[in-house]
Amino acid sequence: MKKFIKDFFYFLKQTRIKAYEWLFKINPKVLTLSYILISFFSFFGGLLTIFFVGNLYTPTVAQNLIPYINFICWSISVVYLIQIILLILPGGKRFSWINLSIKIIFILTLNYFVYYIPDFISSYLDELNYIYYYKLFLIFIVFLRTISHWVENIYHITKQHPAKIFILSFILIIIIGSFLLLLPAASYEDIKYEDSLFISVSAVCVTGLTTLNIATTFTWLGKLIILILIQIGGLGIMTITSFLALSFTRSDLSIKEQQGLGFSIGASTYKEVLKNLYAVILITLFFESIGAILIYFSTPAGEFNTISQHVFFAIFHSVSAFCNAGFSNVDGGMINNVFVGNYLSIFTMGGLIIFGGLGFFIIKRIVNNFFLNIKNFFRKIFNKSKIIRPKIVDINNIIVVRTTIILLLLGMAVILILEANKGLSSYNWFDKIVQAFFCSVTPRTAGFNTLDFAIFSPATIMFIIILMWIGASPGSTGGGIKTTSLALAFLNARSLGKSQENIIFKKRTIGNGSIQKAFVIIVFSLLTIFIGTILVCAFDPHLGFMNIMFEVFSAFGTVGLTLGITPSLSLASKIVIILEMFIGRMQFIILFLAIIRKANQRLIKYPEIDVTL
Numbered sequence: 001m002k003k004f005i006k007d008f009f010y011f012l013k014q015t016r017i018k019a020y021e022w023l024f025k026i027n028p029k030v031l032t033l034s035y036i037l038i039s040f041f042s043f044f045g046g047l048l049t050i051f052f053v054g055n056l057y058t059p060t061v062a063q064n065l066i067p068y069i070n071f072i073c074w075s076i077s078v079v080y081l082i083q084i085i086l087l088i089l090p091g092g093k094r095f096s097w098i099n100l101s102i103k104i105i106f107i108l109t110l111n112y113f114v115y116y117i118p119d120f121i122s123s124y125l126d127e128l129n130y131i132y133y134y135k136l137f138l139i140f141i142v143f144l145r146t147i148s149h150w151v152e153n154i155y156h157i158t159k160q161h162p163a164k165i166f167i168l169s170f171i172l173i174i175i176i177g178s179f180l181l182l183l184p185a186a187s188y189e190d191i192k193y194e195d196s197l198f199i200s201v202s203a204v205c206v207t208g209l210t211t212l213n214i215a216t217t218f219t220w221l222g223k224l225i226i227l228i229l230i231q232i233g234g235l236g237i238m239t240i241t242s243f244l245a246l247s248f249t250r251s252d253l254s255i256k257e258q259q260g261l262g263f264s265i266g267a268s269t270y271k272e273v274l275k276n277l278y279a280v281i282l283i284t285l286f287f288e289s290i291g292a293i294l295i296y297f298s299t300p301a302g303e304f305n306t307i308s309q310h311v312f313f314a315i316f317h318s319v320s321a322f323c324n325a326g327f328s329n330v331d332g333g334m335i336n337n338v339f340v341g342n343y344l345s346i347f348t349m350g351g352l353i354i355f356g357g358l359g360f361f362i363i364k365r366i367v368n369n370f371f372l373n374i375k376n377f378f379r380k381i382f383n384k385s386k387i388i389r390p391k392i393v394d395i396n397n398i399i400v401v402r403t404t405i406i407l408l409l410l411g412m413a414v415i416l417i418l419e420a421n422k423g424l425s426s427y428n429w430f431d432k433i434v435q436a437f438f439c440s441v442t443p444r445t446a447g448f449n450t451l452d453f454a455i456f457s458p459a460t461i462m463f464i465i466i467l468m469w470i471g472a473s474p475g476s477t478g479g480g481i482k483t484t485s486l487a488l489a490f491l492n493a494r495s496l497g498k499s500q501e502n503i504i505f506k507k508r509t510i511g512n513g514s515i516q517k518a519f520v521i522i523v524f525s526l527l528t529i530f531i532g533t534i535l536v537c538a539f540d541p542h543l544g545f546m547n548i549m550f551e552v553f554s555a556f557g558t559v560g561l562t563l564g565i566t567p568s569l570s571l572a573s574k575i576v577i578i579l580e581m582f583i584g585r586m587q588f589i590i591l592f593l594a595i596i597r598k599a600n601q602r603l604i605k606y607p608e609i610d611v612t613l
Helices: 002-054 059-088 097-111 130-157 162-180 193-204 220-235 237-248 255-265 270-298 307-322 343-358 360-381 395-419 429-441 458-470 483-497 512-539 545-556 571-586 588-595
Strands: 503-505 508-510
Touching: 002 059, 002 130, 059 097, 059 130, 162 193, 162 220, 162 571, 193 220, 193 571, 220 270, 220 307, 270 307, 270 343, 270 360, 307 343, 343 360, 343 395, 343 429, 360 395, 395 429, 395 458, 395 483, 458 545, 483 503, 483 512, 512 545, 512 571, 545 571
Parallel strands: none
Antiparallel strands: 503 508
16 A cells, blocks of 8 residues: 555656646747737737727728627737746746736736726717727737837847948838828828828927828827827837837847947946936936926816817827927917917927937936935935935036037027017017027927017028027937037137147047047038938929028928928928938938948058148
């Protein structure tokens, strides 16, 4: 009997070992198969969601899609359940708790809690229960996670330079956005593809130029698509997908991702990449949230039919301002009655534009110093020692902040001097200062205007063109040649005047590499703008030289201001403006890195000569 029991337990032990071995062997294969199934179902479900939303005003189409929605949801639920079991069993992959939580929430809310959610969906599709809207929302979230996973795999396998990936990601988003704007439910009328492409480029490149009236042409869905394109364009697709990957799928980045992400957000080490990635996302959400709250409470509720319209208006303008996009979802933009005399909204928009144009990492430094002062204030109240951090001189921050302040003050002064008794003659002095302030802020790649720029004199228009050409600061959502390029050009001129071999600033020597990049940006920006101006003048000479030059400078600087000729552009001119917007957003250094091969280093040093200038 003892021998039987001993043999029995030995048999159980061997069986358990074999089962563990089998699970270790089969688990990764089944898990891989489950990922493939999730990719298939989520991709099909994502397209289904887009098609469903794109045909919201065709109830019969929506009714016919119900069986497919149910099938996709249950399929994803079953595969998620299998994945959860596989993660717990021997041989399961390492997983993040956020990833596991999302899967559990998906399964539970889809199959139980969703039936007790109040019906808050609007009444234009009462034939369908709100549950199907929630199901579509969950399917689309899974679809976004799948897209992020695919992009992540592209980072792993591609051998292309990060600059090429950066450019291709923008092109991909532009093409997708142009087709989404053609959805039947996205607009009140049929629009041409050339117009949807133009608006998609303008949104992704955070410009603001548009050949159509956004307020009257597009439905809430079309405006939402434009808003998403603006946010993606402001942050960058690589930043967003990497953030989603880190938040929802895993806890680290590949070497290739670090290179690509470091290239786009300005970091070199893994720790710095991770830190800057979360800083960019959190700073953006923080400023856009504060901006939306201030805009909501500063605009009259009577101007909107519903609370949801009012909320969407505030969010749209906050995102558009911080991303320096210049799009508005109301007729007339900031000339609309909602903004007339509304100083809090005007200063809020102006503040968002300035902070968005400063650059994420300068804002990060400002925010860190702000919270440090708050901490020290409370520590002083509770008689605790003050937190002291070493003061590191950041030349880049000093140059950016000083140049920005100088340009803002100079812009206000020049506009007041030139237009006080002309375009601004009908305003009192306080309003003149407010208008001059906003007119000085908005050409720095923002594109909003509280005045019709057509009332300005040619001298003011030329000065605004210069501001548009300069643009925002590096690492920001804005375009132009950047404030640092302008500052380096002036510092270089000063050093030449003093016969200095190097540029000295704040007891630091500016590297020759930075000077060369600034020179390339300035020269090729002017060359690109002049070529664009010549082409548009050739295609549409009737639009007027000043108007065309203003339009091309605005497109290259990703500003979005216009003297009213954008809707009148011919197809050829639209293509030119599209290219100007794209090149202005990408910058020449990125384009050169993507196109030109890196030269092999040579050990030979050739004789140095001076060229007569």
